[in-house]
Amino acid sequence: MKATIEHAKEKMNKSLNALGNEFAAIRAGRANPAVLDKVMVDYYGSPTPVNQMAAVSVSEARILVIQPWDKSSLKLIEKAIQASDIGINPTNDGNVIRLAFPQLTEDRRKELCKDIKKLGEESKVAIRSIRRDTMEKLKAMKKNSEITEDDLKDGEKKVQDVTDKFCADVDKAVADKEKEIMTV
8 A cells, every 4th residue: 555655656746847847948038948958959860959969058147058069050959949939039150059038028927827827737637637546546455355444544545645745836836937937
């Protein structure tokens, strides 16, 4: 029974980490190298992440500098950024590519907050789904006489407590990201 609950904790933690990764990719009006995580460059026939082809750094609060290790890949990286959905036009000076993040408008901030809430809700649905699966496993263990009725009730309570904790963590992450978006 304990292993079942620990397995559920691990899965819930993965859901929370996935949410954190989603949040990292959301532009908050300040330069963040994580926005390039999903940008793939067709480099010698294979899709390669930008961060494996270049040094990505933040030079100022709203400017991201991409310095490729191979100068010949400069145009390829620029094309991949333009084709991606990050919505920022790169400027290429022949040595480095600069991405200037514009200030967010009030409407765009509100839109981002809606997206953040939606991602948070999806994460909570995933966590509750893990809870449901774990509860079913515990009931199956009771049916097969592997655990007692008291163990089942105790296990259900523990799983619910873990679920509540992770849902609260998601709520906190959503609130923190909303605050970051609205105060930039």
